Amino acid sequence: MENAHLQGSILSVENLTVSFDGFKVVDDLSLQIKTNELRVIIGPNGAGKTTVLDLISGRTPATSGSIKFRGQELRNMKEHEIVHAGIGRKFQTPSVFEDLTVFENLEISFPRGRNVFGSLFFRRDKEVQDRIQEVAETTYLDEVLHSESGSLSHGQKQWLEIGMLLIQDPALLMLDEPVAGMSKSERVKTGDLLRKIAQGRSVIVIEHDMAFVKDIAHWVTVMHQGKVLSEGEMDVVQKDPKVIEVYLGHS
Amino acid sequence: MDRLFPKKDRLSFIVIAVLLLVILPLGLDVFRLNLVSKYLTFAFVAIGLVMCWGAGGILSLGQGVFFGLSGYCMAMYLKLEAAKADIGCTRAQQEVGECIVQSTPGIPDFMDWASMTELPFFWLPFESFPLTIVMILIVPTILAYFVGLAMFKRRVGGVYFAIMTQAMAAALSILIIGNAGYIGGFNGITDLRTLHGWDIRTDDAKVVFYFVTVVLVLMALFASQLILKSKLGRVLVAMRVHEDRARFSGYDVANFKIFAFCFGALLAGIGGAMFTLNVGFIHPTFVGIVPSIEMVIFCAVGGRFSIYGAVYGALLVNLAKTVFSEAYPELWLFAMGAMFIGVVMAFPEGLAGLYKVYIEPHLLKLQRSGKPPSATEPAE
Numbered sequence: 001m002e003n004a005h006l007q008g009s010i011l012s013v014e015n016l017t018v019s020f021d022g023f024k025v026v027d028d029l030s031l032q033i034k035t036n037e038l039r040v041i042i043g044p045n046g047a048g049k050t051t052v053l054d055l056i057s058g059r060t061p062a063t064s065g066s067i068k069f070r071g072q073e074l075r076n077m078k079e080h081e082i083v084h085a086g087i088g089r090k091f092q093t094p095s096v097f098e099d100l101t102v103f104e105n106l107e108i109s110f111p112r113g114r115n116v117f118g119s120l121f122f123r124r125d126k127e128v129q130d131r132i133q134e135v136a137e138t139t140y141l142d143e144v145l146h147s148e149s150g151s152l153s154h155g156q157k158q159w160l161e162i163g164m165l166l167i168q169d170p171a172l173l174m175l176d177e178p179v180a181g182m183s184k185s186e187r188v189k190t191g192d193l194l195r196k197i198a199q200g201r202s203v204i205v206i207e208h209d210m211a212f213v214k215d216i217a218h219w220v221t222v223m224h225q226g227k228v229l230s231e232g233e234m235d236v237v238q239k240d241p242k243v244i245e246v247y248l249g250h251s
Numbered sequence: 252m253d254r255l256f257p258k259k260d261r262l263s264f265i266v267i268a269v270l271l272l273v274i275l276p277l278g279l280d281v282f283r284l285n286l287v288s289k290y291l292t293f294a295f296v297a298i299g300l301v302m303c304w305g306a307g308g309i310l311s312l313g314q315g316v317f318f319g320l321s322g323y324c325m326a327m328y329l330k331l332e333a334a335k336a337d338i339g340c341t342r343a344q345q346e347v348g349e350c351i352v353q354s355t356p357g358i359p360d361f362m363d364w365a366s367m368t369e370l371p372f373f374w375l376p377f378e379s380f381p382l383t384i385v386m387i388l389i390v391p392t393i394l395a396y397f398v399g400l401a402m403f404k405r406r407v408g409g410v411y412f413a414i415m416t417q418a419m420a421a422a423l424s425i426l427i428i429g430n431a432g433y434i435g436g437f438n439g440i441t442d443l444r445t446l447h448g449w450d451i452r453t454d455d456a457k458v459v460f461y462f463v464t465v466v467l468v469l470m471a472l473f474a475s476q477l478i479l480k481s482k483l484g485r486v487l488v489a490m491r492v493h494e495d496r497a498r499f500s501g502y503d504v505a506n507f508k509i510f511a512f513c514f515g516a517l518l519a520g521i522g523g524a525m526f527t528l529n530v531g532f533i534h535p536t537f538v539g540i541v542p543s544i545e546m547v548i549f550c551a552v553g554g555r556f557s558i559y560g561a562v563y564g565a566l567l568v569n570l571a572k573t574v575f576s577e578a579y580p581e582l583w584l585f586a587m588g589a590m591f592i593g594v595v596m597a598f599p600e601g602l603a604g605l606y607k608v609y610i611e612p613h614l615l616k617l618q619r620s621g622k623p624p625s626a627t628e629p630a631e
Binding site: 078079080089100104116120122161 | 481493497498506
């Protein structure tokens, strides 16, 4: 039974701990993400949500524990190797290459010619152009494809960053607050976008906006003080007295 | 072609080519043309700095190291040739100043003065011209590779990297000055006479070196243009504006920084070798901290985002240096400092930035309005 569960999971985090100067930001955390699952991680500020993404994506080295992606241990891999293994990650604040156009941002993210000489001799062929066009349409950016990305609105930058991940076609997509700072209509479009791109891949979303979480979540993990406080369907989790206490206690 | 060499850049390239290949040679005498060659050897460094600092965001305050290393490589070859020419010199010839008698003939004069009797091992490659060319190209590049490997793989960057490169410049100049017997010490390597038996001190040679320098500058511009317009160039920009995002787009950022730094070092090295040929000597003052910072100023004044601006920056700042330091030698450093502060405060994108804002739009407008009615060139 346990075994069967593991086989279906694409990411398996076990007993993961990271401490900064003795303070455990993530404390003995275990997490299973199934293939094609959309998982939302919520929790109050300082719960360690972003740090979990940092640990999985190789940005922060773990103190102990294991992170297995499709059976491969990620702990000693560098960020770009983890990307090549099939994990894409979006930052909390929109992070795009502001001096480049939307097209160029997407082109850089296209998974080919990613070493020095590969990129020197990279050719912008039809395959690349078609794929960029396709992703730009999916992420509502086809009209601004040749604008400098620094001139985009906040919401468009968030979409562009999602597009940059999408073009990598990762098996696991990790999004840190994808609707932060968005208007209501942008949130709705982002929700549609997430549902669309969650087809055929696993997605982890960190989010604060409860209405948005309810809108997209299948399964929710609540983190508090570096640990998993509660896990389950949104309706059930919301009624969990521990969860209610943590949220009320902090707001 | 349009993407690798857009119209704007083609225009800048052609203007520089015409200026250097036609206008200056027609307008200047050999003495001044030789000065321009000297200035242009710094343009190589400035172009290299545009690549690593402007595009890639890696500020090196040690480009003088690479400039100097290759300059010394070239000087060592020429010095050996000069020393060999003095073998068999007799007292009688020395009396009339034809050559100099050494206690150990065939080694550079400063070694003889330091009572050395044998050529040190690291001078051996410089007995051969092809090997010298190879050394000129690979010594700075390999040094940059290992420095880059040590720094960038450990994610040392920004100010810390700049300080490291500056320390490197200080170290190399101290090393050279402290080893008078091996490498000429504070006097540098002087009295260079012939290249393959061809006298490099004549006017003819100076004109030839001028054109060789110009052609090499144009080649450096062309290569840099292609790199900047390839995806590699955009990855450099990407890692400058958002290093983490570049990592999470699947790039090993350190390798790209190493590439940019090596390319900058290679160009600086070519500049250094051409400097020795054009000027006829090399000196440790072209290696240390002050010249390395001057080189950054050439780049900043020209505009650190523009390889074409860098050429003008090198020419104009050096021209200013020549004019100013003749009149007020002790004030030049202050003037240069003021220029640097002025550029950073008032026009951070340098001359190229001014061109982009004030001139280019008019040129493009002229071109657009001039095109449809007639094929004639728009006047003014």
